[in-house]
């Protein structure tokens with residue numbers, strides 16, 4: 001690793017949504033940077049594919065098939081991941097050092113999420129519940145489990161949540177999705193203030209339009225139209241790739257961002273530029 005601050009050797013990471021798109025790219029990159037990566041997703045086939053890709057590249061990976069909306073499943077998997085980890089890694093060097101040394105979790109990247117589109121007047125309660133259960137409560141449970149493990153180990157850590165450019169721009173049909181992501185931003189800022197004294201940093205990534213299975217349209221004309229609009233809106237003149245976001249996740253996971261907490265990082269091609 002050329003730049004030491006990005007070296008994650010000896011660290012343990014837990015990545016939700018690791019079977020696809022941004023989550024898979026992030027899991028692969030964190031492993032490339034040296035972390036042992038616990039991959040979690042409800043899509044068993046693609047989840048094991050991600051773990052196999054990491055191992056084929058020489059990294060260390062474990063797979064946890066789970067539903068992030070189920071608190072018990074998340075609690076159990078995160079506790080297993082922390083317990084399995086050795087305590088010989090470098091840590092952030094900023095923790096209290098009072099942990100028991102029985103396990104460790106250094107990085108949580110809570111990335112799993114779903115899209116939902118419906119006009120406000122046609123939105124049903126069950127749609128709102130489903131989106132909030134996965135996109136907000138799923139992230140909350142992952143953050144809670146990670147923060148508890150990190151506090152217990154006393155070595156600090158980094159928690160990364162996945163928001164969206166939808167929190168900056170809004171748009172027709174985005175009520176459920178945008179509300180869930182706005183809640184993720186609030187969770188991120190609130191948790192950052194509460195766990196900062198334990199040397200745990202909490203930041204959100206708010207990507208712009210990224211080409212993944214989530215943004216794939218069945219109709220190629222509709223796909224070209226949407227990507228054309230996003231491309232014209234971006235000063236960089238393109239839409240994003242999962243690797244664009246994985247690098248933002250790596251930055252927040254690593255010591256390179258050691259003075260950054262409670263922030264929203266916006267890899268969005270310049271589509272929105274809030275203060």
Ligand SMILES: NC(=O)c1ccc[n+]([C@@H]2O[C@H](COP(=O)([O-])OP(=O)(O)OC[C@H]3O[C@@H](n4cnc5c(N)ncnc54)[C@H](O)[C@@H]3O)[C@@H](O)[C@H]2O)c1
Pocket residue numbers: 016017018019020021022023040041042043066067068069111112113114115134138162163164165206207208209210211212213214215
């Ligand atoms: N693609 C974009 O343009 C974009 C933009 C902004 C934010 N995001 C966010 O990035 C994250 C990843 O999105 P993506 O584009 O990679 O999508 P994706 O559909 O490729 O990947 C999402 C992953 O989450 C998993 N998942 C969904 N619900 C789950 C559940 N209940 N339990 C466990 N796993 C579950 C899916 O199985 C899938 O592997 C999401 O939170 C999304 O909202 C995406």
